[in-house]
């Protein structure tokens with residue numbers, strides 16, 4: 262199992278090098294976390310927010326799932342992992358920002374495209390999950406007739422971030438904090454091959470590259 266051997270080798274390097282040097286920092290962190298930002302990113306192994314934003318432990322409250330999606334607010338039962346994390350970030354940690362960060366070449370977004378309008382979702386968990394952006398996918402496909410799957414996927418990657426930002430505002434405690442200027446919502450998209458981050462303008466929803 263080379264993957265597990267590498268994992269444990271990495272842990273030993275961490276203990277011998279990073280932790281040995283920074284152990285006082287970790288011991289201070291033991292008293293509690295006070296991150297200023299929540300990042301909602303994709304579970305994709307290539308887009309680690311801690312790496313992309315050069316974060317240290319304690320700096321960001323990070324939630325990662327398939328395609329960095331936020332479902333709309335729902336009352337009642339169910340196992341609401343995203344909602345629970347949001348509630349904790351906003352109500353307990355009082356984060357100042359929530360960043361929804363997507364990425365180019367997202368397999369979850371492609372999975373949403375693989376379920377054409379009008380057909381039953383296939384797959385046990387992924388297809389129903391990515392149907393969160395089903396209506397957005399249908400609109401993107403209608404607005405771009407003849408576009409290739411790659412073009413549709415690239416457009417949907419941006420649109421899905423806007424959709425998650427909209428869905429965040431359906432949570433009463435998020436809306437309340439935003440309207441009281443205690444919380445701001447932001448969107449970003451990372452391009453793996455170039456390392457470029459595109460930032461979503463909160464006023465008009467347009468994405469522009471961030472300069473180095």
Ligand SMILES: [Zn+2]
Pocket residue numbers: 303304305327328329364366367368369370
């Ligand atoms: Zn992804």
